[in-house]
Amino acid sequence: MSENHSRFGPKNQIAAGLFLMLWSVIGWLSLIGSPALWVNEYGVDPGPSLLPIISLTILSLGALALIGTGALQTRVQQHAGTRYWAMQIKGSLMPGLFAISLIIYITLIDVVGFIPMSAIFSITWMYILGVKSGNRTYSSLLPLVAMGAFIGVSLIYFVFLYLIGVPIG
Amino acid sequence: MITEFFSIASAVATDPYLLGLSALGTILGILMGCLPGISSTMALAILLPVTYAMSPLAAMVFLMAVFSASVFGGSISAILINIPGTPGAIVTQLEGYAMTKDGRASEALTYSLFSSTIGGIVGLIILMLVAPLVAKAAMQFRSPEFAMTTVFGLTMLAYSTPGSTFRGILSGVVGLLCGMVGFDLVTDVPRFDFGTSALQSGIGLVPLTVGLFGLAEVFRGIEGGVKGARKTPKLGALMPSFEKVRRLWKTILRGSALGAIIGAIPAAGSAIAVAVSYAQEQRFSKRGDKFGTGVPEGLAGPEAANNACVGGALVPLMTLGIPGDTMTAVLMGALLIHGLRPGPMLFAERPDFVASVYVALFLALLLTVVFGFLLVRHFVRLMRTPDHILLVIIAMLCVVGSFAIRNNITDVYIMIAFGVIGYIMNRLDIPVAPLAFGLILGPILEENLRRSLIISDGSWLVFIERPIALTMVVLSVSALVFPLLQRAKTLASNLKR
Numbered sequence: 003m004s005e006n007h008s009r010f011g012p013k014n015q016i017a018a019g020l021f022l023m024l025w026s027v028i029g030w031l032s033l034i035g036s037p038a039l040w041v042n043e044y045g046v047d048p049g050p051s052l053l054p055i056i057s058l059t060i061l062s063l064g065a066l067a068l069i070g071t072g073a074l075q076t077r078v079q080q081h082a083g084t085r086y087w088a089m090q091i092k093g094s095l096m097p098g099l100f101a102i103s104l105i106i107y108i109t110l111i112d113v114v115g116f117i118p119m120s121a122i123f124s125i126t127w128m129y130i131l132g133v134k135s136g137n138r139t140y141s142s143l144l145p146l147v148a149m150g151a152f153i154g155v156s157l158i159y160f161v162f163l164y165l166i167g168v169p170i171g
Numbered sequence: 172m173i174t175e176f177f178s179i180a181s182a183v184a185t186d187p188y189l190l191g192l193s194a195l196g197t198i199l200g201i202l203m204g205c206l207p208g209i210s211s212t213m214a215l216a217i218l219l220p221v222t223y224a225m226s227p228l229a230a231m232v233f234l235m236a237v238f239s240a241s242v243f244g245g246s247i248s249a250i251l252i253n254i255p256g257t258p259g260a261i262v263t264q265l266e267g268y269a270m271t272k273d274g275r276a277s278e279a280l281t282y283s284l285f286s287s288t289i290g291g292i293v294g295l296i297i298l299m300l301v302a303p304l305v306a307k308a309a310m311q312f313r314s315p316e317f318a319m320t321t322v323f324g325l326t327m328l329a330y331s332t333p334g335s336t337f338r339g340i341l342s343g344v345v346g347l348l349c350g351m352v353g354f355d356l357v358t359d360v361p362r363f364d365f366g367t368s369a370l371q372s373g374i375g376l377v378p379l380t381v382g383l384f385g386l387a388e389v390f391r392g393i394e395g396g397v398k399g400a401r402k403t404p405k406l407g408a409l410m411p412s413f414e415k416v417r418r419l420w421k422t423i424l425r426g427s428a429l430g431a432i433i434g435a436i437p438a439a440g441s442a443i444a445v446a447v448s449y450a451q452e453q454r455f456s457k458r459g460d461k462f463g464t465g466v467p468e469g470l471a472g473p474e475a476a477n478n479a480c481v482g483g484a485l486v487p488l489m490t491l492g493i494p495g496d497t498m499t500a501v502l503m504g505a506l507l508i509h510g511l512r513p514g515p516m517l518f519a520e521r522p523d524f525v526a527s528v529y530v531a532l533f534l535a536l537l538l539t540v541v542f543g544f545l546l547v548r549h550f551v552r553l554m555r556t557p558d559h560i561l562l563v564i565i566a567m568l569c570v571v572g573s574f575a576i577r578n579n580i581t582d583v584y585i586m587i588a589f590g591v592i593g594y595i596m597n598r599l600d601i602p603v604a605p606l607a608f609g610l611i612l613g614p615i616l617e618e619n620l621r622r623s624l625i626i627s628d629g630s631w632l633v634f635i636e637r638p639i640a641l642t643m644v645v646l647s648v649s650a651l652v653f654p655l656l657q658r659a660k661t662l663a664s665n666l667k668r
Contacts, residue, residue, distance in 0.1 A: 010335065010600060018599040022341050029348055029363065038360045046625045050355035050362060053617045057347045064341040071662070090598065097390035100566070101591050104386075108570055108583050124563045131393065131559030150560035158564075158571055166224055168575040 015072030023065035116171025175526035196236025204244020211241040220572040227509040235531035259441030259477035269465035290475030293427035294482025309515035318619035319643035324493035332602040346609015378586035386590025430476030434483020448476035
């Protein structure tokens with residue numbers, strides 16, 4: 003409900019500002035590159051560019067404010083962590099790999115088929131994440147992973163492909 | 172409305188297909204709600220694509236069951252393993268888990284089930300009484316009022332989102348921009364499509380919500396360290412003595428009334444309702460000093476408030492077209508997918524459908540009691556599913572679910588993109604919920620904003636000349652300025668130091 007300042011360090015402010023600034027830059031580039039949006043031939047209708055301009059202006063100013071606040075805080079708090087960016091990237095490595103594997107998975111579904119590709123994807127990741135959880139031995143993990151993958155893939159196949167008729171794979 | 176309620180109720184009660192859907196939705200709702208890592212919003216987002224092929228009535232029956240049952244499901248994990256399944260179950264764990272540690276897990280679950288059901292019914296009654304009145308008043312609304320109500324809704328949602336209001340608003344603006352991708356509805360001019368045909372049809376609500384609330388949570392789960400199988404306590408008999416429940420009736424009614432009222436305030440949400448209810452019960456109870464050690468009043472009040480919020484949150488959604496929280500935002504998406512726009516006109520044009528929402532909620536509440544008692548032991552067993560199995564299955568569900576809406580692979584890529592965006596936003600402490608609200612409310616805002624300016628010959632004064640619109644403007648500006656003032660004050664004191 004309220005602003006929680008202690009959570010947002012200067013690096014976080016700058017990173018959040020840059021992230022939102024990226025959105026606004028992409029938006030402005032698209033808007034400027036669409037001449038049809040700037041034509042004033044809609045009579046009393048303010049036209050399709052009104053809300054995009056308002057939104058992008060708010061977003062750009064907001065992002066600038068975050069970056070500015072972050073920069074100001076950096077000057078105030080000299081101890082702002084220098085390893086921030088490295089830690090951010092290191093922490094996101096596993097989710098990043100998961101996202102890339104998802105893209106490979108959906109690309110290959112068309113080639114290999116839904117069931118074999120889903121089985122490969124689920125067994126691989128259930129095993130990797132199971133090992134990461136560190137609570138089980140390798141040998142005890144395999145039957146659990148096999149059962150989990152079988153139930154998961156069967157359920158999705160039955161509900162989406164068989165009952166609803168989704169033409170995937 | 173009462174006549175419609177009973178005629179729809181009898182139609183649903185005698186239709187095995189609808190009854191079956193409600194039962195399935197209830198079971199899935201309780202199950203997904205009690206699985207740690209799956210919130211009610213995520214459950215709704217993942218199951219929304221399943222309803223695409225259904226009729227609007229069937230879809231509502233199914234989704235209302237998931238919505239209502241997942242709220243109780245969230246309490247199971249809060250009581251048994253001290254992990255709230257939903258934001259509304261945050262307070263439940265305080266007394267509930269203390270009772271579990273004391274060997275009274277079954278008693279806590281029974282109190283939760285009774286209170287949730289009564290709370291849900293009170294919330295439904297308040298919805299049925301208040302919604303037609305609000306809808307009638309909202310019939311006076313014209314474009315300027317609708318435009319400013321939408322702005323107010325967006326601002327309040329950003330204000331109530333945990334974290335920074337300022338970041339919440341910027342997140343909402345990103346959502347507005349996402350909602351503008353594709354052809355403009357009035358002039359047919361393409362916007363933000365980058366010359367690709369894939370984006371010309373716009374960004375669908377389902378890929379966005381599934382990505383933000385489903386896949387992003389999977390990424391967070393992977394990042395946060397995967398947990399193995401959880402230990403759950405053994406359960407005894409689930410029916411406490413009548414006397415024990417009777418002693419709590421005042422507590423349950425107080426919690427229910429509070430929950431329904433707070434839930435009806437746009438964006439207030441269940442977390443606030445349960446916190447207020449807990450504080451109130453602590454004040455009223457003779458054992459207030461013992462709260463935190465397993466006092467039933469501290470469990471029953473907030474649980475009733477939590478479920479009463481369901482009916483309350485439906486008031487602004489059904490009458491004004493403003494979702495009260497993330498769950499109702501997904502429900503609104505479901506209505507839009509089925510060609511129904513919530514708002515006062517829905518009451519005028521489709522009273523039968525409004526009645527069917529009431530019936531669906533009532534049925535879901537009844538079935539939650541039935542399946543809660545019958546199947547709770549099985550749900551508890553499923554809670555032991557290790558995260559590494561669960562997360563991978565959820566990810567595959569996200570892929571197939573987002574594809575199922577239009578049988579379009581682009582939607583899957585959009586879903587993954589928003590999963591990554593949601594994950595990055597979480598890491599950067601930018602709230603994701605306003606982004607979804609922005610996407611839903613953006614087209615409504617744009618349509619009414621432009622129409623207002625057309626009516627007023629381009630004069631922006633139209634938004635301050637009309638009393639209701641002006642009130643909405645003042646409230647929105649206050650919600651914006653208040654946190655900024657707080658922020659400036661803190662920054663000034665930091666600089667001083």
